[in-house]
Amino acid sequence: MKKAVHFGAGNIGRGFIGLLLCENGYQVVFADVVPSLVEQLAAKGSYRVITLDTDVETKEVTGVRAVLLGSEACREELVDADLVTTAVGLGNLVHVAGVLADGLQRRMERNPDALLNVIACENAIRATSTLRELVYERADDRLRSWLDEHVGFPDAAVDRIAPNRDGYAAEPLDAVVERYFEWDIEQPAVRGELTLSGATLVRDLGPYLERKLYLVNGAHAAAAYAGYRRGHQTVLEAMQDPVIAKLVADVQEEAAQGLASAHADLSIEDLRQYASTVRTRFLNPHVVDHVDRVGRDPLRKLAASDRLFGPLRQTLAMGHKARALTSAIAFALSYDNGQDESAQKVQQMIEEHGLSQTIAQVAGCTDKTVVASIVREYERIQGGIWDGTAS
């Protein structure tokens, strides 16, 4: 039986990647940092994935094992793994990299000929490449040349809404997911054979990645940040607010204009259809997805290449307008959720350095016109006079 080591036994790890790998005949070994989660998974050896839709479907993922990140067992699992995946959060890849580098060093000594692929399934542009760099930084010349020959690091786009399971009467290990899923993997970077039913190998991943990050995650972030400000608890409630529904659709339209101009393979008609399907997913009445989860870590989400500034820069560079994206960014900067450490950091930066300086620091954006538009929208939000119309 093939074996996959998956780092991060959270919502998407269990609800999407673990399930799909199990359905493809892999034994899945989860590596996580939370001892109680590892203990439960190891003891039970299985868990359920519940699809949140009109027809509730429950699938059982069986034959699962689990190890603690950094344990001896975790390093050993990497020696004969057939596939390695992650879904730990972009900022946590650095902690995976050390263990991965150690495990791959052992593999080079003891199982040098077998090819391996490592795929980071994080919401970010080219997260696998980030992980690869982190691993290479920790490798000596010998390991690096062996990695060049034997280990592929394909980038990937992963799409499935896997909310927190609270609110559902479920077992502790249950994962809840929407029915929709998409996993696109960069074919040219794959080492050897990789056949995964349910995933799509694509030649040029760039447009897929941007389409997903901008039209799904950017729109989701807009709904969450505007939703929070307007007193909504969930994405569904936010999307039922006409002002936010319009903001989200406008964010997608502006991002789609930029994407279509930047990528010959993406037509505006297809992008609009894709965007509309995404909005329908956000309106799924069976999914309870809190704005706090979708908005988590605004510092990361406001980064230059992420879901808000990424499409804003692209669409402006292509000569289009970015009014709604500007509002969405202003809402992200206004996100003062006291439960979110990253949001508190952004608020502290604004307090200490002012808004323009914060925009420069978090997103590297110093364009005077763009900054002035964001500041204007931010002030309207703070003043309670933002109503979705142009300022």
Ligand SMILES: NC(=O)C1=CN([C@@H]2O[C@H](COP(=O)(O)OP(=O)(O)OC[C@H]3O[C@@H](n4cnc5c(N)ncnc54)[C@H](O)[C@@H]3O)[C@@H](O)[C@H]2O)C=CC1
């Ligand atoms: N939930 C979703 O709908 C989707 C999430 N993603 C991405 O997947 C990643 C994980 O997201 P979720 O599953 O929602 O988060 P989560 O918080 O539910 O799960 C993350 C898991 O990773 C574990 N973890 C943290 N650091 C680790 C490390 N260094 N090594 C091993 N395990 C570690 C945590 O203990 C937790 O169990 C994020 O990058 C997210 O953007 C992508 C698509 C969909």
Ligand SMILES: O=P(O)(O)OC[C@H]1O[C@](O)(CO)[C@@H](O)[C@@H]1O
């Ligand atoms: O997981 P992140 O990057 O914090 O952002 C939340 C986003 O990720 C998802 O969980 C999955 O794409 C979306 O629901 C949401 O847009």
